[in-house]
Amino acid sequence: MSHGDLCLRLTGVSARLGGHPILHDVTMTVVPGELVALVGPNGAGKTTLLSVMSGDVEPASGRAELDGIDLHRWKVAALARRRAVLPQEQRLAFGFRAVDVVRMGRAPWARRPEEDLDDVVVAESMQRTDVLDLAERSFPTLSGGEKARTSFARVLAQQTSLVLLDEPTAALDIRHQEQVLSEARQLAAEGHAVVAVLHDLTVAAAHADRVCVLAGGRLQADGAPRDVLTPDVLGEVYGHPVDVIDHHGRLVVLPHLIDTRPRSSTEEAACGSARS
Amino acid sequence: MTATLPARAASGSEQPPALPRRHGARATALFTVLGVTLVLLTLYAAGRGQLAIPAHEVWGSLMHRIGLDWGTMPTHPQGDNTLWQVRFPRIALAVVVGAALSTAGALMQGIFGNPLAEPSVVGVSTGAAFAAAIVIVFQIQLIGTWTTALFAFVGGLITTLLVYALSRADGRTEVVTLVLTGIAVNAVCASGLALMIFLGDTQEREQIVFWQLGSLNGSRWEYVGVVTPLVVVGLVGAMLMARRLDVLALGDRAARHVGIDVERLRLVAIVLVALLTAAAVSFAGIIAFVGLVVPHLIRMLVGPGHRVLVPASALAGAVLLLGADLIARTAMTGADLPIGMLTSLVGGPFFFWLLRRTRRTAGGWA
Numbered sequence: 001m002s003h004g005d006l007c008l009r010l011t012g013v014s015a016r017l018g019g020h021p022i023l024h025d026v027t028m029t030v031v032p033g034e035l036v037a038l039v040g041p042n043g044a045g046k047t048t049l050l051s052v053m054s055g056d057v058e059p060a061s062g063r064a065e066l067d068g069i070d071l072h073r074w075k076v077a078a079l080a081r082r083r084a085v086l087p088q089e090q091r092l093a094f095g096f097r098a099v100d101v102v103r104m105g106r107a108p109w110a111r112r113p114e115e116d117l118d119d120v121v122v123a124e125s126m127q128r129t130d131v132l133d134l135a136e137r138s139f140p141t142l143s144g145g146e147k148a149r150t151s152f153a154r155v156l157a158q159q160t161s162l163v164l165l166d167e168p169t170a171a172l173d174i175r176h177q178e179q180v181l182s183e184a185r186q187l188a189a190e191g192h193a194v195v196a197v198l199h200d201l202t203v204a205a206a207h208a209d210r211v212c213v214l215a216g217g218r219l220q221a222d223g224a225p226r227d228v229l230t231p232d233v234l235g236e237v238y239g240h241p242v243d244v245i246d247h248h249g250r251l252v253v254l255p256h257l258i259d260t261r262p263r264s265s266t267e268e269a270a271c272g273s274a275r276s
Numbered sequence: 277m278t279a280t281l282p283a284r285a286a287s288g289s290e291q292p293p294a295l296p297r298r299h300g301a302r303a304t305a306l307f308t309v310l311g312v313t314l315v316l317l318t319l320y321a322a323g324r325g326q327l328a329i330p331a332h333e334v335w336g337s338l339m340h341r342i343g344l345d346w347g348t349m350p351t352h353p354q355g356d357n358t359l360w361q362v363r364f365p366r367i368a369l370a371v372v373v374g375a376a377l378s379t380a381g382a383l384m385q386g387i388f389g390n391p392l393a394e395p396s397v398v399g400v401s402t403g404a405a406f407a408a409a410i411v412i413v414f415q416i417q418l419i420g421t422w423t424t425a426l427f428a429f430v431g432g433l434i435t436t437l438l439v440y441a442l443s444r445a446d447g448r449t450e451v452v453t454l455v456l457t458g459i460a461v462n463a464v465c466a467s468g469l470a471l472m473i474f475l476g477d478t479q480e481r482e483q484i485v486f487w488q489l490g491s492l493n494g495s496r497w498e499y500v501g502v503v504t505p506l507v508v509v510g511l512v513g514a515m516l517m518a519r520r521l522d523v524l525a526l527g528d529r530a531a532r533h534v535g536i537d538v539e540r541l542r543l544v545a546i547v548l549v550a551l552l553t554a555a556a557v558s559f560a561g562i563i564a565f566v567g568l569v570v571p572h573l574i575r576m577l578v579g580p581g582h583r584v585l586v587p588a589s590a591l592a593g594a595v596l597l598l599g600a601d602l603i604a605r606t607a608m609t610g611a612d613l614p615i616g617m618l619t620s621l622v623g624g625p626f627f628f629w630l631l632r633r634t635r636r637t638a639g640g641w642a
Contacts (some may be wrong), residue, residue: 056529080535087533093389093525094580099296104523108535123293135296158534 007031008053008162008193012062015045015052022048023217025062030195032161035188037208037225038197041238045217046197047088047166053195054085054164066162080108083162084155088170088197090147092139098150099135102126105157114159125156128183130176144171152180156187163187165196169203181207201242205229205251213237225251303584306577310591314371317595321602322363326610329355366495369503370601371594373492373556374566376507378593380552381567382574382586383514386521387545388440388449391572391634395553396564397627398439398454399461400432404550404557406465407431409472409484425502429554435461436546436553455631487561490616492601499559506555511590513548517541518582525580563616565623566593572630 008030015023022045030036030053038046051057052064055071064071066082074082084105092101102125106118126132129149134142142150148171155163165184169177181196185207188194198204204211205225213221213228215237221228229251234242238255245252323329329337329350336347337359350356377395384393384400395401407427410416416423443449443457469488473481486493514521520541523531528538556563571589578584597615604613 054533056532076532076537077535080533083533085530085533087527087530091527093527094391094575096522096525096580097296100522100579100581101526104526104534107519107523110519119295123295126295127293132293154534 007065007067008195009065009068010052010059010062011065013049013052013059013064014061015048015057016060017048017057021060021217023052023059026052026214026217026219027062028212028219028222030162030193032191032193033188034209035185035194035196035207036210036212037204038195038212038214039199039201039204040214040220044214046214048217049214050085050164050166050195050197053162054083055079077108080158080160082160083164084158084160086148086151086155086163086165086168088166090144090151095138095140097135098131098137098139098142098146099126101139101150102131102153102157105154108158121157121159122153125153126150128156129153130179145173145176148172149176149180152183156183161192163192163194165194167197167199169198169200177203201229201234201253202251205253229253303578303588306574306584306588307591310588310595314591314595314598317598317602318367318371321367321598322359324602324606325358325363327352327354327358329359334359365497365500366492366601366605367598368497368500369495369560370492370598372500372503372507373560373563374593374595374597375590376503376510376552376556376593377563377566377597378570378589379507379511379514379567379586380549380556382571382582382589383510383521383545383552384436384549384567385571386524386582387542387549388443388454389525389527390449390454391575392568392627392630393449393454394565394568395432395436395549395556396562397568398436398443398458399465400435400439400549400553401557401562401564402462402465402469403435403438404428404432404554405488405562406468406472408487408558409469412483412487413472413476413480421498421502425506425554425558428558429550431465432553432557433547433550435465436550440542440546486614488616489614490561490563490619491604491612491614492560493605493612495559503555503559506551510548510552510555511586513544514586515583517545518586521545521582522580561614561616563597564620565627566597566619568630569623569626570596572626 010026010028013023013026014021026049038049040046048057052059055074058072066074099122102122103118105125106115106122109115109118126135129152131146131150131153134146134150139147139150148168152168163184168180168184172180181203184194184196188209208225210223211225211228212219213233220237221233229244231242231244234244234253241256243254243256245254319331319334322334323331329352333348333350333355336349337356339346340349350359381394384395385391405428407430408424411424411427419426439457439461443453445453469484473484476484520536523534523536524538524541526534531538570593571585574585574588574592578588600618601615604615604618607613
């Protein structure tokens with residue numbers, strides 16, 4: 001690894017939450033220039049894995065290193081200049097304006113030369129996520145999608161080489177989903193390392209350079225979308241048969257319908273496996 | 277067919293779009309109005325009382341003291357004496373105590389991320405009062421006038437830490453937990469206070485009871501000298517952490533993600549809250565709800581950013597308490613009403629209204 005190049009390396013990581021083992025022996029690396037999608041069924045440990053990567057959860061065994069230093073040994077402020085996190089839930093205690101929330105992303109750069117760039121960076125970040133029009137609005141009054149995009153702008157404003165996104169598209173319509181993920185791809189193209197937890201496998205296939213499939217707290221597959229997103233792997237991991245269709249060079253993952261159940265639960269199951 | 281939309285124009289080539297201003301004319305206007313109100317109210321309040329002194333004579337007396345021969349001196353022979361022995365110390369104490377209570381409220385709401393946190397609501401004032409009552413009953417004299425303040429500080433610090441430890445779960449404080457923890461802590465401290473009243477002799481009892489009701493009666497320059505430095509330290513400390521307090525609104529985890537050492541920040545803030553509460557309680561007793569009402573009104577006017585909220589709350593708290601004290605000592609001829617009674621009379625319903633509103637906007641008891 002050349003000096004200054006970011007590298008996130010997990011080696012044999014196991015993690016517990018509230019005494020329960022969640023992750024088992026996960027080994028993976030993330031390097032600059034790639035967008036890695038974390039996929040897997042509910043309760044597979046995706047969010048926990050992301051928390052290990054962000055330094056929130058200390059591995060029970062194994063090592064999680066950023067630039068060769070254990071994540072939990074990083075100083076809070078120094079780490080914040082290296083990695084940014086988009087949480088799954090966007091909460092705010094007081095009615096700050098959207099622009100103030102994006103400005104909070106500049107906190108790690110306070111009292112440093114980079115502080116002079118604050119206004120430019122904040123404005124650009126808001127433009128990239130299409131929230132400039134919301135700048136004066138009070139954050140708690142925004143819709144779920146608007147909140148998610150504003151928070152994504154905050155993450156962009158942090159200007160870190162590692163960007164961790166926990167379900168960045170969960171609350172977004174198609175247009176904003178594509179917009180947010182193309183920005184994530186753009187970040188990777190600019191040399192950032194991006195990790196995103198994604199639920200929609202078709203979306204993951206379209207945008208990720210690499211897909212990591214997590215199930216039962218173990219890394220089941222790790223590779224290019226075309227190698228990993230196969231009917232065999234997915235059928236096994238999700239416990240539900242799927243078709244993977246090549247649509248003019250793009251992969252489409254289609255879960256099988258469950259057809260012997262009453263109509264309402266069939267719909268639920270089909271929706272469930274596509275969404276969750 | 278797989279379609280690819282053309283990439284949007286590279287943002288770097290354009291001029292970055294303009295952002296709304298940080299805090300504009302509203303904040304400046306608010307500071308101006310509050311500042312002018314404070315000065316005018318001081319001049320007016322100093323003249324009111326059993327011995328009426330017109331505002332221009334108050335002005336003259338003030339100017340005379342700082343060596344300027346402007347305005348007319350009070351015409352009444354006891355006028356100047358009354359101003360400097362009785363009225364001004366009381367006004368000064370009202371100003372610093374009001375600033376202390378409001379700043380403590382703003383700080384506490386910031387660190388709990390909860391608009392209902394306030395020293396008297398969560399029992400910190402009662403804790404400080406209990407500790408100070410110990411000084412009265414056992415006539416402890418360690419460091420002169422400062423003894424009460426020291427005990428109040430320790431009592432306040434212990435209760436704040438206790439409330440903090442008991443009411444947090446998963447890195448956040450829920451409204452219902454905070455309020456219920458406050459009830460529990462208040463109950464325990466009140467029983468301690470009751471014990472002190474039981475143990476004290478008649479004179480001490482009277483002293484504790486009056487002071488439990490909250491009053492600025494009998495203010496002395498000596499008290500102002502003790503309270504002011506504490507308030508200055510608390511206020512400066514609060515200003516220094518203002519930007520980090522803003523970020524705390526994101527929640528503990530997200531605040532840590534943007535480089536805030538949350539635990540340390542919160543610990544320092546708790547010490548400051550205890551300091552400010554102790555400063556207020558030591559000589560003025562329990563004056564409830566000021567720290568709840570004032571920051572909330574300021575937030576409604578200029579938004580929740582702490583760089584404006586903290587100093588504006590301090591100033592508005594000073595104005596409010598000065599006004600409340602004026603009412604307390606002039607509403608009934610010959611009687612000095614307890615100021616804590618007045619603030620609770622207004623603050624109680626306000627607290628309830630805020631509770632209802634928070635409950636609605638937070639979608640239940642979240």
